[in-house]
Amino acid sequence: MNYESQLLSDSAVVIDEDESRKRRRRLLLLGGGAAVLLVTAAAWISMRGDTAATPAPVAPAPVxxxxxxxxxxxARTVTATGSLAARVDMPVGVVGEGGMVTQVLVQPGDWVRAGQVLATVERSVQTEQGRSLAAQVEVQRASAKLAQAQLDRAKALVGRGFISAADIDQRTATRDQAVAQVRVAEAQLAEQRARTGRLDIRAPAAGLVLTRSVEPGQIVQAGGNALFRMAKDGEMEMQAQVAESDLAALRAGNGAMVTPTGSAESFAGRLWQVSPIVDPQTRMGFARIAIPYHSAIRPGGFASATITSGTGNxxxxxxxxxxxxxxxxxxxxxxxxxxxxxxxxxxxxxxxxxxxxxxxxxxxxxxxxxxxxxxxxxxxxxxxxxxxx
CATH class of the missing domain: 2.40.420.20 (conserved putative lor/sdh protein from methanococcus maripaludis s2 fold)
Known part of the structure; x- marks a missing residue:
């Protein structure tokens, strides 16, 4: 009996422990489910509350x-491009007989005055011819002096009857002829000196020497290529190419600003001539803008210009x-x-x-x-x- 009672007692203890364990598991499951429900409900309520209270954000308009x-x-303006040049480009060459160049006295970039010698041509023959003619002048002057003396003596003898009036007339004619011969000789000498002087190649006007194409020892002749090129008074210009539609708005005297290619500096100029014709191929005409001398203005270079053609609103x-x-x-x-x-x-x-x-x-x-x-x-x-x- 005691053994059976003990066995029943042990079985009851085991059964109670199993029941207790199952009860705890159920309680844990129920508690976890309730917590999840509470969290879900709280989140749902929170989301509904925020949606109802806060409107969707709107981006502000930029200021x-x-x-x-x-x-x-x-100002109304016309823009154009074109080349730079001397306003008056003067070619200087041989005006005399020509010959061998003995000296070249200037370089490109030199300023010269009107009549200044730029180069000289050998003149030994012309010099000797001048001396010969000068001697002829002296001979003719001596002949004229002798003819005048003979005429004076003849006039003193007319009153005494030793000289006839016809002799006086003859001697007067001889004197006049001698004087005329002096004038002829002097004119020939002056001509020769002028020819010799033309062997000096001179500047036709004051200005700036642009190019030089002659060296000592070179043989030059009249009618040959120019030996020098000069810009009269150093004045420059821009030969701007302007569209046909813009030419009508331009007038001589309009102001302009010229900017040479490669230069950051602009130069004030004035329009002095508007082309009277238009190129039938390009439909362009020239507007010539006078510019004072500056070292940045180089003939042959390229430039752009803004020409003021008037004003408006x-x-x-x-x-x-x-x-x-x-x-x-x-x-x-x-x-x-x-x-x-x-x-x-x-x-x-x-x-x-x-x-x-x-x-x-x-x-x-x-x-x-x-x-x-x-x-x-x-x-x-x-x-x-x-x-x-």
């Missing part, structure tokens, strides 16, 4: 600076307001709804004051002056007037 430019007085914008793409130049304006609109424009003169717009806007619009490159047509913006600097 842009705008300007109403109005109308300004701007046009909106004037800062350069940052004008954009460019493959379609051309344009600006952005802000309409009454504060939306961006693209407006195609035609650009005129660009100066330190700004960019003149010749068509596309009237000047009453609100033009975007900054951040225009980041805008798109139709975009909402917040315009802010440009503050005067």
């Amino acid at each position: 842009v600076t705008v300007l109403q430019p109005g109308q300004s007085t701007v 046009a909106p004037l914008l800062p350069e940052s307001a004008v954009q460019n793409d493959e379609k051309g130049s344009y600006v952005y304006i802000v309409n009454a709804k504060d939306q961006v609109e693209r407006r195609t424009v035609t650009v005129g003169q660009v100066s330190a004051a700004g960019v003149a717009v010749t068509s596309g806007i009237t000047g009453a619009e609100k033009i975007v002056t900054s951040a225009a490159a980041f805008l798109t047509p139709g975009q909402k913006v917040k315009p802010e007037a440009l503050k005067a600097s």
Whole structure:
């Protein structure tokens, strides 16, 4: 009995432990499920509450600076390119008989005065001829002096009856002939001296020597190639090629700014001649712009020019307001709804004051002056007037 009682007692203990273990497992499962439900419910309530309380965020409209430019007085200009040259290009060559060059006295870049000797030609033969003619002059003068003395003595004897009037007339004619021979000899001597003088190659006017194509020992002759080229008074010009449509707007006296290629400096000039013809092939004409001498102005070089042809009224914008793409130049304006609109424009003169717009806007619009490159047509913006600097 005791053994059976002990066995039953042990079995009861085992059964109680199993039941207790199962009960704890059920409680844990129930507790975990309840916690998950509570967390899910709390999250759902939180999300519903946030959605109802906070609206979706809206991006703010960008602030842009705008300007109403109005109308300004701007210069009308014509741009052109062309070559530089001496305004009066003077070729200097041999005007005498020619011969061998003995001296060259100037170099390209030298300034010379009118009549200054540039080079000399050998003249030994001409010098001797001059001496011979000078001697002939002396001979003729002696003959004239003798004829005058004979005439004077004859006149003293006329009253005594020793000399007839016919003899006086003969001696007078002889005297006059001798005087004439003196004049002929003097003229021949002067001619020879002039010929000899022409062997000096001289500057026809004051100016700047541009080129030299002669050396000592070279044989030169009249009618040959020019030995020197000069710019009269050093004055230069630009021979600007201008489109046919622009020639009509140009007049002699218009101001211009000339910029040689490779130079950062511009030079003030004045239009002095407008071509009366147009090339039928290129449809271009020449506008000649006079420029004072400067070392940067080199004949034969290339340059660009901006010619002022008059004045007019046009909106004037800062350069940052004008954009460019493959379609051309344009600006952005802000309409009454504060939306961006693209407006195609035609650009005129660009100066330190700004960019003149010749068509596309009237000047009453609100033009975007900054951040225009980041805008798109139709975009909402917040315009802010440009503050005067």
